[in-house]
Structure formats: structure tokens, C-alpha cells
Amino acid sequence: MKIGIVVPSSNVAMLSDRRSAYGRYASPDTEIFARALHDRVPLEADPSDDFLTPEILEQVMMAERSGMDAVIVDCMEDPGVEEARRLVRIPVVGPGHAAMSLAAMLSYRFSILYPLAQVRLIERLVLRHGFAPMLASIRHLSCGLDGIRQDEQATLECMVDAALTAVRKDGAHAIVPACTLTSALTQELMRRLHEQQCPVPVVDGPGAAVKLAETLIDIGAEPSRVTYPPTLGIAYPLR
Amino acid sequence: MKIGIVVPSSNVAMLSDRRSAYGRYASPDTEIFARALHDRVPLEADPSDDFLTPEILEQVMMAERSGMDAVIVDCMEDPGVEEARRLVRIPVVGPGHAAMSLAAMLSYRFSILYPLAQVRLIERLVLRHGFAPMLASIRHLSCGLDGIRQDEQATLECMVDAALTAVRKDGAHAIVPACTLTSALTQELMRRLHEQQCPVPVVDGPGAAVKLAETLIDIGAEPSRVTYPPTLGIAYPLR
Amino acid sequence: MKIGIVVPSSNVAMLSDRRSAYGRYASPDTEIFARALHDRVPLEADPSDDFLTPEILEQVMMAERSGMDAVIVDCMEDPGVEEARRLVRIPVVGPGHAAMSLAAMLSYRFSILYPLAQVRLIERLVLRHGFAPMLASIRHLSCGLDGIRQDEQATLECMVDAALTAVRKDGAHAIVPACTLTSALTQELMRRLHEQQCPVPVVDGPGAAVKLAETLIDIGAEPSRVTYPPTLGIAYPLR
Amino acid sequence: MKIGIVVPSSNVAMLSDRRSAYGRYASPDTEIFARALHDRVPLEADPSDDFLTPEILEQVMMAERSGMDAVIVDCMEDPGVEEARRLVRIPVVGPGHAAMSLAAMLSYRFSILYPLAQVRLIERLVLRHGFAPMLASIRHLSCGLDGIRQDEQATLECMVDAALTAVRKDGAHAIVPACTLTSALTQELMRRLHEQQCPVPVVDGPGAAVKLAETLIDIGAEPSRVTYPPTLGIAYPLR
Amino acid sequence: MKIGIVVPSSNVAMLSDRRSAYGRYASPDTEIFARALHDRVPLEADPSDDFLTPEILEQVMMAERSGMDAVIVDCMEDPGVEEARRLVRIPVVGPGHAAMSLAAMLSYRFSILYPLAQVRLIERLVLRHGFAPMLASIRHLSCGLDGIRQDEQATLECMVDAALTAVRKDGAHAIVPACTLTSALTQELMRRLHEQQCPVPVVDGPGAAVKLAETLIDIGAEPSRVTYPPTLGIAYPLR
């Protein structure tokens, strides 16, 4: 099967790395394809900015037209995911929703590690999908998004610290790092937590998303057309 | 003070009617201005379609630049409202959230009258703002959106029927019609309900929105910048 | 329009100050009238004491008889407000409910600043109106009620400290001071929070209440008679 | 031990009947005393009318002074119960709260049978104590309060009908009749439900209240003084 | 990978059918093994009976010892699943929790179709995992468990009826049949619903469970040891 990854950035240099984040957990017979946004989007654009939604939706529709069996939007805030389900027939998966749902199946209460100061951007997703009663805390990653991009070892230490605090102070039973860029550190983070007597699962967003996409393809599940009614048949894009 | 109404349609023929829906409840010293979307948007576009969000956001920003003190998006699903708060400093008001909030202050439990079969489009707003425990029901208006546009008297009868059922069967204590186009029928609907021994308030979306906009201007309240952090300073639109 | 303020105290010396707290946010064509309780109530009586409820209800009924268009009970715990709605036809507004409702429209989660040790008195209002999921914390104001009455500058510093803690530790997105006596400090408190990089709204109880009263008068909304059924027609008071 | 019943009516003719409703379930060494309100309260007064609260509070204080070990307010809406806890040191029990709490221990979800059209008066109690998630429905008793007073057999049939509907249509697992006047019918109602293959408990308000009062006396439990802080030491009544 | 199915019955004649229910959705490289309970369990035993829990736990431990990579308990009430997680290191999956979680990702609100009169047995699972706000209804399947075993076509018609009612009356956006024995009818049920203009997903328990088991193996996720602490190292079984 073929899974398309929509990377909500116009930076094509990231594509190979993003593809491998998802490929790491894919089944042997799954092919992963990644696409960036149109280059009319500035390099430094914020993926949670709603001006980008049509650009994301366009890539989702293009993924369907180019034969993908499912599509994943590579961002833990799941920008455009619910909207996209109204436009295409293939499954559209968000790593944020997928990871929270998996964390809720492995534990009673999870904490999110988040690199932005604006925690509300991820809190909105928690509220939207009804996970508020299962949220122990949102812990800010002091390394920030720049730190994640520049120094892998420092990022790991920062995640270990935040996760230990989440478990010991906030009562978390599981950890959801809310940045798809730290995916390669997930297994090591989990190992470190076990070493520190915090035997909790760390749920990886890209891993959860790619397995959910495969699941939806295998069982032939479409999203509910009551929850996600198709939009009217207008020719897009508007430009 | 000046309040701008963004009508999420490219149909300029509606503007005068929309202006008067809001003007009806405005204070004497409030001026109401209405704008439609850019004509690149097809006339029959669905306001809940997320491809329209950037078009709405653009009009909100233009309203701020042209000196409005507040802006209202004229649609009960509040499309683009939360996003717009990240882009401008003036208050941005949605009639859906405003009306539900007012209904919750006048009663314990309200029902929504909705003209579309896709109730999820308004249910999403209920969930997002935490009104689920106060929702008695969403009752479909069998006249539909076309009926609302074409036959005022039939629309009124349809609303009376749905509202009576909401009160008598679903236990509603208040009614929120979820279409801004029926605003002129609100007072008559309320009168008819009282006549039928259903003494419940009918909360008008445009009325609630214009009074909330005036309130926010008068008390100088900005939305929380923690809830609505500003987006990065990129030149929009992308085109 | 005419708005009556019922001050739940027999101290007539406070009336002029209370009138101006509400007048500050009133529309130009709104007249504010304030009344104290009957002098049979001791000066030091506690407004949350239910022996006072009939005294408050009596003043609400008197306000209606003397031609007020709406009435506000000047206390953030909203004593007697829901009961009063069963006795009169004009809108009865509580600044506690009004301020929390406005805070919930400007943010995802608010904290209350409260001068009494008995936080349960305001917590009860939070629970009653369904705001528990939106409450970040109730922070005690260490200056107490006496401090508020005696030293305005110290009260402001105390509020700034409590509000900063609420935002930084408790994750508040907005602030609701729960004492109508600090109303004159609201704007300065908000300015100080912005200065300290805490750009959150501070919602003033008297401001929220007076604008809500004007709104209810303008749109002609009565409270739901299902939620607030009239009491039997007995001659009051009982004495 | 001595338990005082405050009957929220000035009708002394009811006292003997009310005393036996509570005596039926009391332990052998419990004495039941009943008092009506002061005769300044009109005979036809509505117990949910807040003008009566001080009259109820006065009787509660008098019960404490006359040596009662606990006091119960004889009305399923629990008027004045929470307020009274701030005024006396002996336990104050409401049959509404006691019965709902017991129903929640015997089942997952209960329905209330209510004789008044104004269901909100009992719904308010459900909301206040957090039982909304366990409420299957509030079913109106068509016999009304007058029927309850005049025709016992017809009342029973009406209760059987409403209870069967609650179980079969609304999914109730237990039944709480919300009128203390039907207490004598409880066992027969339960027997009839079992006969009709609806093996659910019927929780009697007076029974639940008297046993809770005995429990609180036996274990020496005072209400929390954080939840119910004492009021200031003012001489009451105000008259 | 190897997945063990624990069939909570001592009827070995069912094993081949149960194996194929799970094999239908398994990946090509997954092997499915099924085991029944010890023959000391009577054939007609009720899987929700807690006397069976140790028998189920024993089979789960035996599955781990015999080299399974994950284990599924073949019953929508998930008997013993949470308990088993405290005893073994391999993932233990329940089809009930797995299916509800998947339904919540494809829709806003789902209904359960249940063949037993005792709806509380499945309602308990809904409450335990926090899905109550997403539950539209539990619809009883009038064919019952015997009907399911004896007449496939009648069972399908019964499911179609119940599902249509759930969507049209109860507002369901998705359907979860809560009996693993109807798994072979899932695709046909979904087809029939689409044909009747009810375009909602039907989530198959065995399908959801087998894909979740594969996911947990692939991403190496253990359940949280905070949520599921290991039990003490006692030699089991007790006999």
C-alpha cells in the first residue's frame, strides 16, 4: 500500500528525513511518499497558521489523485486533517490524534511534551477530541523548536527532564512528545525513563500515524460521512 | 463605534439585508458596515468549507485596516473566528458562540434549530466551547436553507414546530436558531412560543453578536494572547 | 434605560462609590441607581449569609416597582440572583456569572482572584454554572477584604502577584477578580500584566454585568420561565 | 438519639404524618421530632420559594438549641440544607441528596419521578451535587401534587407507569421518587416493578435521610468547615 | 509475528471459526493462534462472569510462555484484559476498547449494537474508558445471542434495523457491533447502511483488535507500568 505524507512546510530539504520518520514503523509492503507545500508558502511559515490550510488541503487532494491509499499530515497539531476528510475518500490521519488515542489505550492519563510556548495550540486538539479527562499535563520543552532542529543530544536530555517531571509531579502514566521532529529519539527516551524507574510508554506520533493509516486501509474504514460530510463540488483551488 | 460584518459569501446582493440584521440590535452610536468575500469565491460556495477560511481572514484583516473597532463573521458556525483572533487586535465575534453563551446565561439547557442535514457542522461548535452539558438537542429545520431563503412564513411555522418539540420532548429551556438569515423572525418566534405556553427565550445570533462586540469595545477587552497567540509576521495573502 | 444596583449591605455610605463602579462602563443613555439593604440588616453582615436573601429579593422587587429596566446584585457570589429571577420580569444580572461567561469567550481557561479564605463561596458559583472545566485555579488574595477597603496600592500589588502566579503556574489564560470593590483597579492590573509579558484579559465584574444588563434590555430577552418558574403569588415580605 | 424534622410548611396538621414517614425507617433507639414553620408563613407557600429560607434556617437553629442530634429538612429539593450547615454544628440532612447518593451506590443510572411541572427545581439539585452523568431522566408524575395529597391508589398507578417508562425507555437502573409525601408507597412501588420484570431499587427520600442522619451521628462526622464555613456571629432573626 | 487469541469458553469446536475472524484482517506475516479455556469451565459459562477471570488470565500467561508476541481476549466486554496487563509483558488487547477507540477516531459519536438484555455489561466498558461523551446509544439486537449463533441472514437484518435506528433516531455517526461472533457480517452491514443513505463506518471488533495488536508489536509499546503495575510474584494458579 502507498501512504502519502504531507509536510506542512515548503522546505523540500526536509522530505527525506520526514519520509524515514514514517518509514521506520511502516510494514514491509508499505511505501511512504512525502510532499512539501507549494513554494508560494514562505520557508518560515507557521504550520498552525490557518492561511496554510488550503495549501495543505491541496496537497491532500493531490495525494489522492496520485494514487495514495492514505495520507498523513506531518504535524502534531493535525492542521487541516478534519477538513481534509470532507474532500477525499482515502483515510486522512493526524499524528496528534493518533498518538493521544494510543496513549489512552496504554494508560489512564498522559502528559504532552511541547516545544512551543503557545501550549494552547496543542491544548485545542486535546479538547477537540475529548481527551481532557485523560490529560495529566502539557509540559513545555525548554529547548524549543530551534533546539530540536540543532542539537539532538540536548533535546533528548530536555525531553527526559520534562517527562520525569510529568510522571513524578503531574501523575502522568504515559508520554506523548508533540513534535514529529523528535521521532528518532522516542525509543531512547523510553529506555531512559525505564532506567529511572519510570516505566511508562512514550507514544511516537509518526509511528502511531503510520500504523493507524495501515489499519484503516486494511479494514476498509472510511471516516463517517455524518461527521465529515463532503463539501460542495466546487473547483479548487480558488486562484 | 464601527462594527464590520464579514459575510462569508461573494454575493454582494445580500449585504444590505445582512447589515440591517445587525443594525436592528445596535446601539444608536454604532455604525454597521458589511463586506462580502472576494469575487474569486464562487457564489454557491459553502461557508463551512475550509478553502474559504483565508478569504474570511483576509476580510477580517481588511476590516481592521479600514478602521473598524470590532468585526463579526456572519455565520452561526463561526468560520475563521478563532483563527482571526490570532491575526488582528480588534475583537472578532462569532454569532454562534455569542448566542450559545447568552442562552446559557438565561437558562439551564438550550436546543439549536439547524437548517442543514449535517448537524455535525454546528455540533462541532458546541463541543469546542464546552456547551455539550447544556445542549438539550439539535433539531433539524425541515424547510432547509432554500426554504429559509424563499418563504418566510413557512420558515416561521417550521421553526415554531421545531422549537415546541425541543421544549416539550427534549427538555429545552431556551432556543438558539442556528442560521443568521432567520434573524428577522426571532421576536415573532418568541411570541408564538409564549402563546403556546412555552415561555422560553429565543436567542438571536446577530443580536447576541452585535451586543457582545459593543461590550468588548466598551470594556476594552482583548482576547487572551495565551489562547490566541499572534501568528508569525508573514505577508498575506500568499497569492 | 435605567439599571438598578442592589448593594447587599445596609451601609448607605458605599452607594456613591458603587454607582460609579457601574457607571464607568455604562452606555451614555444608561442611568445607574443604587440601593442598600434595609437598615434592619447589621452593618457587618456577610453578603453570602442566606438570612440576607429575602432582604436582597425585597430590594430587587422594589427596583422593578420603581421603574428599573434591569437590576444587578453588586456581589461576585451573585447572592439571590437566580431566586430573584422567579419574582420579577425585568432581567436580574449577577456580576460573577457575567464575568465568568465573558472570560470563557475571550480565553480557554481562567483563574479567579478571591479575597476570602472560604474559596468555596465562589467555587459554588463556578460549579453551578458549569465553568469547572474552564477554571484554571482560584487564587487567594492575601490582602483580604480589609486590605481591599484600606489600601488601594497594596491591593493592586497583591492582585498583580496573584494574577502572575495564576498565569505562570496554573496555566490561566484570563483573570477574573472576584470582588466588585476592586473594579477601579482592573485596567491598571491588565496593563501591569501586559508589561510583565502576560498578555491576558482581566474581566471586570461590574463592567461585565452592566454590559450584560444593557444587552438583555436591548434584545428584549427574558430569562427562561422553564429554568426560572414564577413563585406563587404570595404577599411579601412575610413580616 | 434525637432527630428533628423541619417541615417547610406552616401546616401543623401534617406533622404527625411526616413524623411517621421518618419513624418507619429509624432505628429502635432513635426518637423523631417534627416541627412546622412559623405561622407567619402562609399555608399555601411554595417550599422552593427562597423567601422561606430564613424560616427554615430558624427552625434548624431551634432544633439544635432544643437538643436534637441531627436535623432533616422534609422536602426533596433540600431547601436551605446547605445554608443551614453554616449555622449549626449538628448534621443537617436533605432527603434529595441522600436519596440520589444512595441510588448511585445501588446502580449506574437513576430516574427521578417528579410531581411538579417545573422540573428545573429538582434538576438544580442534580446539577449542584454532580449527579448529572448518573441521571437517566426526570419523569413528570401526571397526578401532580394535588393528586398525591388526595388519592393514594391513583398516585401509585401513576408512579408505576412513570417508573416503568423510565426503566424501559430511558434506561434507568434505579428510581428516586422526588416527593417525600409518597414515602408510604415506596415498598409497594418496588414490588410492582419487580412483578413487571423491572428489578430495580426504589430509593425512598425519608428512609435515605433518616439512615444518613443516624450514620453521621454514629461516626461523629461534621460537615467540612471548608465547604461550609460558619457565618458571622450576628443575632438572628433580623426582625 | 504471532498473535494468540484467548476464547473465553471451553468450547474447542469454536476455535477454527474464531481464528479466521481475526485472520481475515491480519497482515500477511502474522500468524493467528487460538486457545479455549480449560475444560473445567462448563460449556455454557457466561464470559462476563468473574469466576472465569483466573481461567482467562491463565491462558494469557500460557500464550506468553508459548511465544506469542501479543494476545487478544475474544469478547467485546474485554474480560480480564486490564488485569492480564499486570501479569505479562506482551501486549494484551481487548476488541471492545480497540473498536470504540477506532470509532472515536472516525466519527464524533457512535452507537453500540448489543445482543444481551443486560446492556450494563457493555456500558461498564464505555464508562471505564471514558467514552460516555461519545456514546450515542446502546441498541439492543433483538435476535439475541442465540439468533446470532443460528441464523446469519436474520442476524444481518436485525443489525441493519438497529443500526439505521441508531443513526436516524439516536444521532450515531458510527456503529460498533458488540459481539465478536458477527464479525463476518461487518462489511455487508456497512454496504447496506450506505445503500440506505447512512454513510457511516461499522467498526469490527476483531479487525480493530488484530490491527492494534500488530501496531503495538511494531512500535514496541508496552502498557504503562504506572497504570498496570505488576502483581507480586506468586506461584499461580492457586490450585
Add this chain to the structure above:
Amino acid sequence: MKIGIVVPSSNVAMLSDRRSAYGRYASPDTEIFARALHDRVPLEADPSDDFLTPEILEQVMMAERSGMDAVIVDCMEDPGVEEARRLVRIPVVGPGHAAMSLAAMLSYRFSILYPLAQVRLIERLVLRHGFAPMLASIRHLSCGLDGIRQDEQATLECMVDAALTAVRKDGAHAIVPACTLTSALTQELMRRLHEQQCPVPVVDGPGAAVKLAETLIDIGAEPSRVTYPPTLGIAYPLR
């Protein structure tokens, strides 16, 4: 009346002490009987271990056969309690549920003191019975279970510390110690809290349970057969 206590341990040396914990709060005409589990259960077995459930159920059934009027399982996690209700006709009471329910009637919000590191074992009970909104915190007792068994004075000091922190930091209005072994310390703990200006009730598990059992016997209440449907009539135990 006769109340049986099932002690979920095979240590018969504890029986006399356990009997007196319940006898302390029993009515004069109540007889308390205590039974341990079968000696096939190892002395050091964990009562929350589900392998013990059938052993507990067996003792509950034996209590009914030997003429008990009600039975209590002596463990705050209420192991087997809900299951047992399906097997016998006499009331089955858990001290955990009984104590939480009583705490919720005396206060708005309670904290639990728990001696095990695995707080989830008691958190599960909180979630199952819908007390999550009333839970202020679960505070770990650093003395642990061994400390409770060995040093009464140190245990008391540890409980005082934890309770004071719960009230002052977590906002608890009442305290529920979640170990039945500390029952003898309850009154002294409450006295110490009052002395420290923390006038909150401490709700004793055995006390709450024995009074609830007496209540259920006196009012003749069976658990709901909809919530707790009888299991099939199979001959137990399976051995």
C-alpha cells in the same frame, strides 16, 4: 442483624482486629463476623490481584449461606464487590465506595491518603464511580503498608502531614484514608487537623461501610438487577 466481613487475606491472625474495626461503629443490635480467605491463598498475596477474585466471591457466597444479612469486603479498593452483587441477594458493600460517597455528601472535594506507590489501584475506583470531579488529589502515605502495620504513632504523623498538605496545597475539603488498617487512627487524625485550623472531616472506610450495610438492610434495598444482572446458575467453585 448480622454483617459478615470478608478479609481478602488468608491470615487468620488478623480477624479479631478486623472485626473490632467494624464493630466500633456498628449499632448495638448488629453482630459482626469476619472470615479470611481459604488457606490455598498465600499469606503475602496482593488483595488487588485478580487471581484472588474467585476466592473473595466464594467467601461472599458462603457468608450469604451462613445467614449474614449483608457482607463487606475489607479493602478500600473494593475487590470483587461489583462482581459479588451478581452472585448473592444480600447487600455487598465496599468501604472505598462507601467512604467516597459519604465524603462527597459532607464536602465539595476530597483527597485520598494512599499507602501504595501504585496510586492507579485506587484511582480506578474513583473513575469507576464517577468521583473524578470531586477528587482534589491522591496523596501517597510515605510510611507505606509496612509502616502502617508496624508503627502506629509514625503512621499517624505521616497521615497528619499528608492530610494537611492535601487541604492547604490541593484544596481538599475532606480526607479519605484509603487503607482499612488505619481505621483506629481516624478520630485522632480528625482531632489533629482541627487543632491545626483544618476543620475538615476524615471519613473512615470501615465506619462508612458498616453504616451503609445497616442502612441497606433497614430500608430493604437490593442492588439494581439492571446494573448487576445475576450470573448463570453454574456450580461453583470450578475446582
